[in-house]
Amino acid sequence: MKHYHPLTVQSIAQETQDTVCVSFAVPEELADTYNYLQGQHVGLRKKFDDQDIRRSYSIASSVQDGRLDIAVRKVEGGIFSTFINNDLKVGDTLDVFPPVGTFRTELEPSAERTYVAFAAGSGITPIYSIIKTTLEAEPESRFVLFFGNRNGRSIIFRNRLTDLKNQFMGRLSVYHFLSQEENDIELFNGRLDGKKVKDLLGRIVPVDAIDEAYVCGPGTMIEEVTAALVEEGVEPSRIHHEHFGVTDAAAxxxxxxxxxxxxxxxxxxxxxxxxxxxxxxxxxxxxxxxxxxxxxxxxxxxxxxxxxxxxxxxxxxxxxxxxxxxxxxxxxxxxxxxxxxxxxxxxxxxxxxxxx
Structure with a gap:
């Protein structure tokens, strides 16, 4: 059975006003324990006023990076997310549970596939790991990302996605959708819902070209996007989804x-x-x-x-x-x-x- 281990915080990067990316140092003797696959997540554990609080956060680095990163968006009233964003410091230690999760597909270096991902808000975290790992592991595959946020300032990994586009020129396409800020192109205004997805499939990527689809965001977004993909002809077995978190109240x-x-x-x-x-x-x-x-x-x-x-x-x-x-x-x-x-x-x- 897997166990929590104390890991030291190696670096903390501010991604948006309310989101940080935390990198943990993994000692050599625990390297195998913390080896991960794209799309997996780790659990964190800490005592707050003698109360044992645990939360899961998706890994935000690629398998080839050789790092263990997570991204944490501060949630209103969230004990753990507020602590990480406001009080966590480089050099601190946190109890971290080894990687788990099955939000992925098997990769093959010789494959030539088209992947599509739909992410909303902090749902980009596992998607980013999946995209980067896939493009590095399958040189002939391409990825199309549809990413919904409130406004431009709230886009997690905006610069990283731009760098990734430049690194994998012609193999990665990124489309941003804003619900509280106007885009010049009407298609990219509003939420990523079922109606929007059907419109995108007709204009940007044909259904029959999709080999695998990933969906990550709030529950209602996952349900609407998944339903739209199925209605348009994507086989359910090729649609992979993951809810990006649980609120303190739900826990x-x-x-x-x-x-x-x-x-x-x-x-x-x-x-x-x-x-x-x-x-x-x-x-x-x-x-x-x-x-x-x-x-x-x-x-x-x-x-x-x-x-x-x-x-x-x-x-x-x-x-x-x-x-x-x-x-x-x-x-x-x-x-x-x-x-x-x-x-x-x-x-x-x-x-x-x-x-x-």
Whole structure:
């Protein structure tokens, strides 16, 4: 099972008025632990007034960069994001969970593909990692990015994207859309919604040219863009999406109780770091992750909102029902993996393996 490790902040760069890019120094003995793939994220952990707060942030560097960067936009009322933007200093240490996540496709050096990405706000963070890694790993592939923001000042990685366009001349196209500032071209005004996407596909990139599509942003944006892509003829299996975060309020709320959740006692076995722990759970309205924590067993988690996959475990025996899932791929679910922060037992006996 993966564990948090203290990493030192190597540099902090101001990207916008309310967003910083943080780079961590990874010691040589942990290099393999923090090797990552494009589109993955890491969890951060810190105590605030004796309260253990955890959040997940997408990696903002390419696999070939040899760095571990994250971008953090300050959220109103956000404990962790405010601390990182206002108080974090170079030389400080933070507990960082190793990279996880499946928001990507397999890359092949000989491939000649056309990728399309739709990002909104800080949803650009994993998209930037995916774009840079892909263009470096597949010399014959090209990428088209549609990027929505409020105004020009709020565009995260604006200069980096410009540099990337210059580096990969003719292979990267970037189109900015502003919802609170007028563009000279009417097409680029407004939000990236379903109607806008259908218009773009007709004018800029034909549907039959798209090999893979990525979508990252707020939930409603993901739903609208994905629906529009499918309606226009893009195969659902070629559309990959990721919600870019969970608010503090959402992280505090328990998952809604599963319809078939077991009432009464459940015999729960947790496998962690090769050891087995047995719990007698008198089922309440708590998801499995909270029941395990109440039993004194330390297992990994971060967002508690069904997004980050840090609390992933495999059902070895018995049955559990997952009520929300924004992070696991369909293949993972078929193999028996669940997000314990969003799952409830539905059988008398349940064995969960966090090492799988």
């Amino acid at each position: 505090k709320n328990a998952a809604p109780r599963a319809k078939n959740a077991k009432t009464g006692q459940v015999n729960l076995t947790v496998i962690r770091d090769g050891e087995s722990f047995n719990l007698q759970v008198q089922q309440t309205d708590k998801p499995l992750l909270d029941e395990i924590a109440d039993g004194g067993i330390d297992v990994p988690y971060s967002c508690k909102g069904g997004v980050c996959c840090t609390c992933r475990a495999k059902v070895v025996k018995g049955k559990a029902e997952m009520v929300l899932n924004y992070g696991l791929e369909e293949d993972d679910v078929k193999k028996g993996f669940i997000l314990t922060c969003q799952s409830y037992p539905v059988s008398d006996n349940l064995i969960l393996d966090f090492d799988a």
